[in-house]
Amino acid sequence: MINIYLDDYRPCPQGFVPAKTSEECILLLEAEQVDIISLDFDLGWGQPTGMEVVNYIVSSGRYPRTIYIHTSSPSGRLQMHHWLIQHAPPEVVIHNRSMPD
Template sequence: MINVYLDDYRPCPQGFVAAKTSEECILLLEAEKVDVISLDFDLGWGQPTGLKVVEHIVASGRYPRTIYIHTSSPSGRLQMHHLLIQHAPPEVVIHNRAMGDG
């Protein structure tokens, strides 16, 4: 079981596997069982966003046990959180904040 940190800019925390793009993150979600995932929204100019990863999680039903949304994009945070809250099973813990905040 692994922990995944999706971000193109911020350093990856210890104990996490870095994914710099939504494609890398989706490949990790498909290949491994993910315990904790932390998601950024903006992943570089013109690149697919973290919302693509959330859409994949919802479509595949492969939910990590815990999901953090650490993006600084207010609209991106709202979109990802709303989709997760609508579809995630009750046992999935969703934090609308970065790890360690609050």
């Protein structure tokens, strides 16, 4: 089981596998069981956003046990959080904030 940190800019915390793009993150979600995922929204100019990952999680049903949304984008945070809260099973813990240090 792995932990994933999706972000194109911030350094990846210890104990996490970095994903710099939504495509990398989705490949990890497809290949591995994921315990914790922390999501950024903006992943570079003109690139797919973290919302693509959220859409994949919801459509595939491959929910990590815990989801953090660490983005600094207010609108991106709202979109991702809203979609996850609407669709995630009750046992999935969703945090609308960065991971604690």
